Amino acid sequence: MKALHSLRTAARTIEARTPAGRDRPIDGLRALALLAVPTGHWLLGGFTLSPDGALHNASPLAAFGGLAPAGWVLQMLGVFFLVGGYASVLSFRRHQGPTADWLKGRLARLGRPVLGVTAVWAVLLPLLHHGLAVPADTLRTASTLVVQPLWFVGVYTVLTALTPSCVRAARRLGAYAAAPLLGAVAVVDFLRYGPYDDAVPSWLGVLNILPGWLFAYQLGVSWGEGRVTRRHGWGLLLGGAALFAALLAWFGYPASMVGVPGEARTNSHPPSLLVLALAAAQSGAAVLLRDRLGGWLRRPALWAPVVVVNLSAMTILCWHQTAMLAAAVPAAYTGPVAGLVGAPDSVGWILARLAWMPVFAVLLVLIGRYARGFESPWTRTGTIRRALAGVLAAGFAVFALGLA
Structure with missing residues (x-):
């Protein structure tokens, strides 16, 4: 009862400190998209154990294709970029001063947590390998997982x-400013998956990276400018859903939104037209549900966790794979552990x-209690320490990307 009373008190305190003009639905959507990232990675990522005791990445999607619809729900990057565009345009509009100063501040908030997690892992790698005899292949696997969500940054x-x-x-164009981006991705997909795909270089898909992820961000900017209405929301929801269904039914797109070991095609890296169709449908739903979501988040018990998640956004993004590894790496010393270390190929898993x-x-x-400090401005961190963190982060990146 005491703990429940403390939670209620904290919720009321957060409610009292929330500015009257705070855009609660946008914060709620951001929190939902943020929590979908660790949920998806934890649910759809697994480990196999080699004879030498090393961990290797595996996915239950390889054995259970029926789990693919879970990825449709958990793949909420479209919502994340939508909300990011919305929030960015509001911040940009409020900024007084040169655009370069605004951009510098925004990028610093993204860069500090990334630098922090990669620098810490650069120190952990030799300690784990030489001090605790963790196999090198396990460290490769861990490094890959840590870097995996950072492409987003x-x-x-x-x-x-x-x-x-x-x-x-x-x-100038309102909601339709995102339409050319959808068309660009469609053209690239036609070239790499169409009747003349054998004559197309394999790197062509890279051209989808910028327009693919800019699509939802541009929608968010248009929304923030007041140029996306409920009519547009219905169009995005219904049109995106129809395109999504057509691509799956008649154009051979993989059902999984994430890469599956052994599959030749993937939807997310780089983004395919299926990803944009899902992003359009999710964006339309977000526009249509905004008012209702805002009403729900007037309740302190629902609003408080949204605030906590948003305040720890980059910590969640950067450290959630480390949390899973903190359980899996020690378990590898005991042999297969159901649901943690062992082939993810059964319902029991x-x-x-x-x-x-x-x-x-x-x-x-627990990790976030300490790691969240990386999100705060490094006002007490001298130039030498910042340079050292940069060197460590670069070294970890070289190792994680298999360059060394």
């Missing part, structure tokens, strides 16, 4: 830099993984 950085151009496009997910969440909270 690089893409988001580029999109943030394009905000002024997106604002001009939104003011899925049920056991669901039971492990609260453990991962607790570990993330």
Whole structure:
């Protein structure tokens, strides 16, 4: 009862400190998209154990194709970029001063947590390998997982830099400013999957990275400029859903939104037209549900967790894989552990993984108590320490990307 009373008191305190003009639905959508990232990675990622005791990445999707619809729900990057565009245009509009100063501040908020997690892992790697005899292949696997969600930060950085151009496009074309981006991805997909795909270089898909992720961001900017209405929301929802169904039914797109080991095609890296169709449908739903979501979030008990998640956004993004590894790496010394270490190829594994997910969440909270400091301005960090962190982060990146 005492703990419940403390939670209620904290919720009321957060409610009292929330500015009257706070855009609660946007914060709620951001929190929902944020939590979908660790949920998806924890649910759809597993480990196999080699004879030498090393961990290797595996996915239950390879054995259970029926799990693909879970990825449709958990793949909420479209919502994340939509909300990012919306929030960026509001921040940009409020900024007084040169655009370069606004951009510098936004990018610093993204860069500090990334630098922090990669620098810490650069220190952990030799300690784990030489001090605790963790196999090198396990460390390779861990490094890959840590880097896996960080691609988002690089893409988001580029999109943030394009905000002024997106604002001009939104003011000129409104919601339709995103249409050319959808068309560009469709053209590239036709070339790489169409009748003449054998004559197309394999790197062509890279051209989808910028327009693919800019699509939802541009929609968000247009929304923030007041150029996306409920009519547009219905069009995005119904049109996106129809395109999504057509691509699956008649054009041979893989059902999984994430890469599946052994599959030749993937939807997300780089984004395919299926990803944009899902992003359009999700964006339309977000526009249509905004008012209702805002009403729900007037309740302190619902609003408080949204605030906490948003305040820890980059910590959740950067450290959730570390939380899973904190459970899996020690378990590797005991042999297969249901739902944690062992081939993810049975219903029992899925049920056991669901039971492990609260453990991962607790570990993330414990890690976040210390790691969240990387999100704050490094006012007490001298030039030498910042340079050292940069060198460590670069070294970890080289190792994680298999360059050394």
